[in-house]
Amino acid sequence: MSKSVHLTKEDVLHIAQLANLPLSEESIEKYQKDLTETLHYVENLDELDISKTEASSHTTDLQNVFFEDGTKETRKFTQEQATQNAKNIKNGQFVVKRLM
Amino acid sequence: MDLFGKTITELQALIKEKKVAASEVWEYFVKRSKRHNPKLNAYVSLLEKPSNPIVKGIIPKMELWGIPLAVKDNYCTKGVRTTASSKVLDDFISPYESTVTSKLKLSGYELLGKTNMDAWAHGASTETSDYGLTKNPWDLGRYPGGSSGGSAAAVAAYIAPGAIGSDTGGSIRHPSAWCGIIGLKPTYGRVSRYGVIAMGSSFDCPGPMTQSVEDNAMLLQIMAGKDPYDATSSPVAVPDYRSKMKTKRKLKIGIAREYLKGVEPDIQTAFENMVDVIKKMGHSVVDVSLMSPEYSISVYTIAQRAEVSSNLGRYDGIRYANNRAYFGQEAKRRIMLGTYTLSHGYYDAFYKKAQKVRTLIKNNFKKTFEDVDLIIGPNTPVTALKVGEFEKYPFFGELMDQLNEPASAAGIPAMSIPIELDSKNLPIGMQIMGNYFDESSIFNFAYQIEQETNFFDVIKKGREKYK
Numbered sequence: 001m002s003k004s005v006h007l008t009k010e011d012v013l014h015i016a017q018l019a020n021l022p023l024s025e026e027s028i029e030k031y032q033k034d035l036t037e038t039l040h041y042v043e044n045l046d047e048l049d050i051s052k053t054e055a056s057s058h059t060t061d062l063q064n065v066f067f068e069d070g071t072k073e074t075r076k077f078t079q080e081q082a083t084q085n086a087k088n089i090k091n092g093q094f095v096v097k098r099l100m
Numbered sequence: 101m102d103l104f105g106k107t108i109t110e111l112q113a114l115i116k117e118k119k120v121a122a123s124e125v126w127e128y129f130v131k132r133s134k135r136h137n138p139k140l141n142a143y144v145s146l147l148e149k150p151s152n153p154i155v156k157g158i159i160p161k162m163e164l165w166g167i168p169l170a171v172k173d174n175y176c177t178k179g180v181r182t183t184a185s186s187k188v189l190d191d192f193i194s195p196y197e198s199t200v201t202s203k204l205k206l207s208g209y210e211l212l213g214k215t216n217m218d219a220w221a222h223g224a225s226t227e228t229s230d231y232g233l234t235k236n237p238w239d240l241g242r243y244p245g246g247s248s249g250g251s252a253a254a255v256a257a258y259i260a261p262g263a264i265g266s267d268t269g270g271s272i273r274h275p276s277a278w279c280g281i282i283g284l285k286p287t288y289g290r291v292s293r294y295g296v297i298a299m300g301s302s303f304d305c306p307g308p309m310t311q312s313v314e315d316n317a318m319l320l321q322i323m324a325g326k327d328p329y330d331a332t333s334s335p336v337a338v339p340d341y342r343s344k345m346k347t348k349r350k351l352k353i354g355i356a357r358e359y360l361k362g363v364e365p366d367i368q369t370a371f372e373n374m375v376d377v378i379k380k381m382g383h384s385v386v387d388v389s390l391m392s393p394e395y396s397i398s399v400y401t402i403a404q405r406a407e408v409s410s411n412l413g414r415y416d417g418i419r420y421a422n423n424r425a426y427f428g429q430e431a432k433r434r435i436m437l438g439t440y441t442l443s444h445g446y447y448d449a450f451y452k453k454a455q456k457v458r459t460l461i462k463n464n465f466k467k468t469f470e471d472v473d474l475i476i477g478p479n480t481p482v483t484a485l486k487v488g489e490f491e492k493y494p495f496f497g498e499l500m501d502q503l504n505e506p507a508s509a510a511g512i513p514a515m516s517i518p519i520e521l522d523s524k525n526l527p528i529g530m531q532i533m534g535n536y537f538d539e540s541s542i543f544n545f546a547y548q549i550e551q552e553t554n555f556f557d558v559i560k561k562g563r564e565k566y567k
Contacts, residue, residue: 007440011440012436015436015439015440015443016432016436018439018443019409019413019435019436019439020416020424021424021427021432021435021436022424022425023432027429031432031433031436034433035433035436035437035440037495038401038437038495039437039440039450041397041398041401041495042398042401042402042450042454044394044395044398045395045398045399045453045454045457048395048457048460050453050456050457050459050460053456053457053459053460054456054459055452055455055456055458055459056455056456056458056459056462057302057455058302058332059288059289059302059458059462059509059510059511060287060288060289060332060334060511060536060537062289062331062332062334065331065332067328067331068328075196077195077196081195082195082419083419084193084195085191085192085193085195085419085420085421086418086419086420087417087422088418094418094419095418096418
């Protein structure tokens with residue numbers, strides 16, 4: 001992390017594309033400023049010595065959690081339940097954009 | 101019978117002794133909610149009918165029979181609209197039930213309404229809600245705090261006898277402090293996250309928000325425990341919180357001076373007064389040294405945004421809900437920051453570094469708890485701000501939550517309790533942090549303070565206006 005982090009307009013558009021977020025033209029500059037500001041704030045982590053520290057992916061030290069194969073009948077959705085909240089359904093199936 | 105101000109525990113006794121019928125309790129809170137909600141906007145959805153069949157004269161042996169509770173709108177409730185206060189989920193009817201609300205259902209509770217929040221739980225004011233701001237019952241021109249602001253306001257104005265919230269970086273404790281009630285963020289993994297709309301998955305903690313410590317312990321008792329559907333829920337045995345709460349223990353309390361930096365003078369004074377009370381009660385008080393909360397803000401900011409970007413990736417508008425154009429500004433900001441810090445070339449510089457510092461924060465707490473039972477400090481740097489005032493504070497959410505985020509980053513339990521009012525007649529909260537899975541000591545200590553001070557009648561004064 002260096003003090004030189006400064007997001008450009010192109011950076012913001014690239015991130016938005018990766019995240020599949022539509023941005024309005026006038027909001028780009030605002031995100032550019034806000035995101036850069038936040039990235040500057042977190043630079044205080046550089047003050048700490050973490051050269052010998054392991055990363056934490058978890059807080060309560062749980063290990064090896066297993067789940068039995070299969071599922072209970074009561075947890076299964078019917079096709080109707082699974083599709084009840086979708087905006088575009090045809091013959092009981094989700095409609096998606098053509099990929100090829 | 102006048103039910104005004106009765107705790108859940110008191111209502112349970114009245115129902116059991118047949119002094120009041122479950123249907124009367126339901127009618128009472130529905131009537132109060134309909135009367136006061138238009139000015140408070142605590143609910144996104146209010147239920148029309150109780151879900152349990154109430155048969156006159158029959159009282160099933162269920163602990164929460166006839167008790168209506170308000171539930172934050174990020175809990176999936178089967179057959180009931182669940183929005184997380186975002187237009188993305190505007191018409192989403194959950195096809196399944198969260199583990200927490202399943203457990204409450206099995207205990208016989210009634211879902212009274214789904215409470216307003218910052219959209220996706222992103223914020224500390226409810227201002228980012230797509231369904232309007234919730235007002236602070238103490239002063240309608242002020243924020244209730246957030247993100248569980250609707251739940252806090254509902255309890256403070258007694259339009260619900262208790263509520264369920266969720267806390268990722270202070271979202272239960274912060275509004276509890278600003279609305280003058282009791283709110284607990286349990287240890288990470290103490291309560292299942294299954295069916296709670298995911299925000300920061302390594303931080304999210306469901307928890308109770310109540311008028312009394314006993315109500316809080318009783319609700320946690322029902323909510324806590326291992327859940328096969330949440331792999332991060334803990335197998336550690338759940339103790340009997342209420343019996344452990346009532347033995348008067350003499351505790352060793354640590355004060356971290358680092359947490360008093362930048363805190364309003366009124367809050368500092370109230371906190372120091374509280375420390376005197378605690379000493380007089382016979383507890384020993386020592387200074388401890390903790391890492392500055394400023395590092396926790398950074399760890400939280402990086403890790404939580406990263407988890408947000410991943411969790412909100414599922415909203416594709418295909419299988420359910422509206423498409424991604426419906427995300428508000430704050431959600432977009434967080435998704436984009438997380439996308440950036442997780443992207444190729446930046447992962448080590450941001451995400452991994454944050455996870456390493458997270459280890460330091462955990463170790464810092466673990467070491468400190470070798471010496472003391474609990475750590476106390478102010479819960480928020482300021483009391484409830486006026487609507488619009490957040491613009492004065494860049495980075496508003498994180499600054500308001502700065503004293504809450506260390507416990508979130510470490511995964512330890514922490515509670516906010518009311519201590520006195522400030523010169524603006526607004527409630528002040530004190531935070532009590534405990535060791536991993538030691539909610540018992542927090543309850544024990546908070547209960548003793550409640551017995552000694554009745555929280556300076558703050559909770560009572562808060563609801564009086566809504567009698």
